Amino acid sequence: MEKIFGRSKGLSDVPFSFCPGCTHGTIMRLIAEVLEELDIIEDTIGVSPVGCAGFSQEFFSCDFIGAAHGRAQAAGIGIKRALPDRIVFTYQGDGDIAAIGTQHAIHAAARGEKITSIMVNNAIFGMTGGQMAPTTLEGMKTTTSPYGKDVSVSGYPIDLPRLIANLDGAVYVAAVSVDSPKNINQAKKAIKKAFQVQKAGLGFAFVSVLSTCPTNWGVSPVESLQWLRDNMMPVYQMGELKVTEEVKSL
Amino acid sequence: MEKVLLKGNEVIGEAAIRSGCRLFFGYPITPSTEIVEYLSAQFPKVGGTVLQAEDEIGAINMCYGAACTGSRVMTASSSPGVSLKQEGISFSAAVGLPMVIVNVNRCGPGLGGLGPAQSDYYQSTRGGGHGDYRTIVLAPSKAQELYDYTMLAFDLADKHRLPVLLHTDGFLGQTMEPVVLKERPEAPETDRSWVVDGAKGRKKRILASYSLTNEIGEANNLRWEAKYKHIQETEQRWEEFHTEDAEYLLVSFGTTARICKSTVLNARKKGIKLGLIRPITLWPFPNDAFVPYKDKVKGIVSVELSMGQMIEDVKLAVECKMPVELYRRQGGMLPTEHEILTFVENTFNLSAVEEV
Amino acid sequence: MMDKVILAGFGGQGVMFLGKVLAYAGMGSDLELCWIPSYGPEMRGGTANCSVVLSDEEIHSPVIDQADAAIVLNKPAYDKFAPRIKPGGVLVVNSSLAKLDEVREDITVIQIPATEIANEMGNTSIANMVSLGALIPHLNLVDLAKVEKAMVKLVAKRPELLETNLTAINKGMNYQG
Numbered sequence: 194m195e196k197i198f199g200r201s202k203g204l205s206d207v208p209f210s211f212c213p214g215c216t217h218g219t220i221m222r223l224i225a226e227v228l229e230e231l232d233i234i235e236d237t238i239g240v241s242p243v244g245c246a247g248f249s250q251e252f253f254s255c256d257f258i259g260a261a262h263g264r265a266q267a268a269g270i271g272i273k274r275a276l277p278d279r280i281v282f283t284y285q286g287d288g289d290i291a292a293i294g295t296q297h298a299i300h301a302a303a304r305g306e307k308i309t310s311i312m313v314n315n316a317i318f319g320m321t322g323g324q325m326a327p328t329t330l331e332g333m334k335t336t337t338s339p340y341g342k343d344v345s346v347s348g349y350p351i352d353l354p355r356l357i358a359n360l361d362g363a364v365y366v367a368a369v370s371v372d373s374p375k376n377i378n379q380a381k382k383a384i385k386k387a388f389q390v391q392k393a394g395l396g397f398a399f400v401s402v403l404s405t406c407p408t409n410w411g412v413s414p415v416e417s418l419q420w421l422r423d424n425m426m427p428v429y430q431m432g433e434l435k436v437t438e439e440v441k442s443l
Numbered sequence: 444m445e446k447v448l449l450k451g452n453e454v455i456g457e458a459a460i461r462s463g464c465r466l467f468f469g470y471p472i473t474p475s476t477e478i479v480e481y482l483s484a485q486f487p488k489v490g491g492t493v494l495q496a497e498d499e500i501g502a503i504n505m506c507y508g509a510a511c512t513g514s515r516v517m518t519a520s521s522s523p524g525v526s527l528k529q530e531g532i533s534f535s536a537a538v539g540l541p542m543v544i545v546n547v548n549r550c551g552p553g554l555g556g557l558g559p560a561q562s563d564y565y566q567s568t569r570g571g572g573h574g575d576y577r578t579i580v581l582a583p584s585k586a587q588e589l590y591d592y593t594m595l596a597f598d599l600a601d602k603h604r605l606p607v608l609l610h611t612d613g614f615l616g617q618t619m620e621p622v623v624l625k626e627r628p629e630a631p632e633t634d635r636s637w638v639v640d641g642a643k644g645r646k647k648r649i650l651a652s653y654s655l656t657n658e659i660g661e662a663n664n665l666r667w668e669a670k671y672k673h674i675q676e677t678e679q680r681w682e683e684f685h686t687e688d689a690e691y692l693l694v695s696f697g698t699t700a701r702i703c704k705s706t707v708l709n710a711r712k713k714g715i716k717l718g719l720i721r722p723i724t725l726w727p728f729p730n731d732a733f734v735p736y737k738d739k740v741k742g743i744v745s746v747e748l749s750m751g752q753m754i755e756d757v758k759l760a761v762e763c764k765m766p767v768e769l770y771r772r773q774g775g776m777l778p779t780e781h782e783i784l785t786f787v788e789n790t791f792n793l794s795a796v797e798e799v
Numbered sequence: 800m801m802d803k804v805i806l807a808g809f810g811g812q813g814v815m816f817l818g819k820v821l822a823y824a825g826m827g828s829d830l831e832l833c834w835i836p837s838y839g840p841e842m843r844g845g846t847a848n849c850s851v852v853l854s855d856e857e858i859h860s861p862v863i864d865q866a867d868a869a870i871v872l873n874k875p876a877y878d879k880f881a882p883r884i885k886p887g888g889v890l891v892v893n894s895s896l897a898k899l900d901e902v903r904e905d906i907t908v909i910q911i912p913a914t915e916i917a918n919e920m921g922n923t924s925i926a927n928m929v930s931l932g933a934l935i936p937h938l939n940l941v942d943l944a945k946v947e948k949a950m951v952k953l954v955a956k957r958p959e960l961l962e963t964n965l966t967a968i969n970k971g972m973n974y975q976g
């Protein structure tokens with residue numbers, strides 16, 4: 194019998210260990226497929242952060258290093274500057290890249306570092322048990338905003354792709370979601386482009402992927418997808434936020 | 444061999460180039476800035492890369508990434524900047540990454556001043572960041588040693604898979620002295636089976652420091668402990684100056700050690716049998732240096748540019764068998780050779796000794 | 800044998816360069832040497848200064864407690880460094896910018912109107928070289944030939960300065976107060 198679906202070669206044989214309904218697995222699978230399709234698995238070095246996204250180092254079949262909280266991009270830049278012909282990507286949660294490591298995101302983009310950064314935004318700190326992140330929505334209850342996030346105290350959700358898109362060194366910026374088959378396909382296209390950009394050496398490529406966290410949101414896996422659509426999508430600008438002419442002609 | 448006149452900080456840069464280092468990640472801070480400036484001018488000529496990072500944290504983590512590929516890499520900073528780097532140094536030690544970190548020590552705490560200091564001794568020798576780890580620390584006292592020890596630092600880092608700290612100060616950094624640009628010593632054979640450079644024709648590798656279980660955590664700690672013990676047994680370095688017949692010893696490193704040499708010579712002219720032990724490795728501290736003098740010497744003075752930090756290691760090294768006193772200047776001040784001698788004379792009641 | 804020399808003046812008077820000339824003169828004759836820019840508290844107070852230690856044996860302490868000689872190019876530098884000369888030492892004072900009421904008896908004080916001499920040469924910025932000329936005969940380890948050799952190296956990129964500087968040094972050497 195012909196095998197029509199299997200594990201991507203970009204993934205290792207370690208099974209995912211995420212909570213039910215978490216979309217980390219979907220996003221990692223998309224990246225793995227892209228690595229396989231672009232035939233770059235053996236050339237790729239991934240950088241994992243601290244947080245749930247940190248497990249990524251186990252699940253991919255390419256080389257990986259684990260960075261300190263927020264420092265994945267800085268570490269990735271170190272690799273890329275040492276080995277410019279390799280493909281380097283960071284896989285980071287919103288707490289990692291949009292809170293403790295924001296400075297590296299801004300400057301990686303400003304310098305046009307030839308790396309690919311994937312941000313998984315679930316509007317909360319997942320690993321540590323559901324604390325407020327800078328991406329947490331107004332009124333959202335977390336363990337550090339138990340009465341709902343008060344923006345007069347904690348500020349507004351930070352839309353990192355919009356910020357990054359303003360910087361000249363960022364050549365491809367997209368915000369996607371994996372809440373439906375259609376959106377999953379679009380997300381894969383964006384991720385693929387972000388790697389093609391690096392292969393072509395064009396500049397910094399950044400993809401933000403909206404993700405669920407049913408465990409810490411306190412909703413069921415199925416409800417979480419609808420929650421994402423109802424609450425996150427109106428706040429975070431979606432689609433391709435920046436595609437330079439060079440990237441268009443890829 | 445070429446002999447040149449360079450500022451101490453520039454000497455470090457030149458030695459890095461001649462050690463085969465081609466990657467430097469840094470952030471300017473006085474009094475270390477000439478290092479990044481020198482390399483910014485010289486690296487492009489040899490195909491090297493200087494990246495001025497967004498901050499010290501970025502710089503050390505770029506070193507972390509570059510070191511994962513097995514490339515020789517360096518960063519340099521001064522005290523407040525080195526404080527910022529500590530998280531990255533802890534991670535680098537945990538993963539076992541060779542890199543050279545230069546601390547051109549300025550006085551502190553806080554913003555402090557630009558004057559020379561040795562007040563980062565604890566930070567340098569006790570691991571500095573979180574967790575239980577050590578870095579090898581080399582303390583040059585003159586320009587030629589800035590050159591030689593920078594080269595040594597790269598080799599020791601590779602040999603032991605560990606960050607190596609070069610502990611210098613603003614005085615050494617700004618002073619110009621002639622330096623012989625010796626050829627790079629033959630690099631030690633090093634194991635490269637751990638580097639991450641793309642899993643081509645081999646199994647994937649992961650370089651990370653998270654221990655999933657406490658059992659793994661303890662096993663890691665025991666492995667590191669064994670490595671540190673091995674380094675303590677094999678890498679102690681020091682210089683002795685007029686110690687053979689010494690009745691009293693000065694212990695000092697870096698800038699103050701060379702001042703102490705003048706003190707020793709002056710003391711000898713007055714008939715005082717003074718010697719000097721100059722730790723070259725601050726970690727591992729050269730305990731072995733003190734063994735022959737433990738039961739012989741009447742007193743020791745630790746001469747430091749701090750509130751007295753190394754003195755604890757000196758006391759441990761001699762097992763408190765004799766009085767160990769402290770002479771220190773702080774806040775960027777340097778002692779003169781004369782004031783150190785006066786202190787020795789007063790402390791040990793030696794003023795009655797006849798001039799010879 | 801050693802020469803511990805302090806060089807001081809306003810910023811812009813070429814104090815650091817003066818130090819470099821001495822340092823390169825030492826370099827050229829394989830002496831041990833240290834060129835030390837002002838550091839710590841000496842950086843403040845309106846004067847720029849550096850010091851040079853030349854020696855025919857290893858230099859241990861580079862810290863100059865008592866100097867063998869000094870060139871001071873203005874009054875604040877004189878006030879600050881005259882007390883730092885060891886008895887029997889030499890002090891060259893740019894008398895164009897430092898009028899002295901009374902001077903130390905236990906050292907040799909050479910007062911030379913270096914700025915005026917430089918102005919006569921049409922180049923006020925070489926007062927430093929005029930002063931250096933006055934000091935050279937009093938140094939143990941450096942002579943005119945060594946300074947000339949160092950100068951050739953130091954102004955290699957601007958050879959037109961070579962003759963001007965050497966003339967200024969000669970004028971300083973031959974000045975009769």
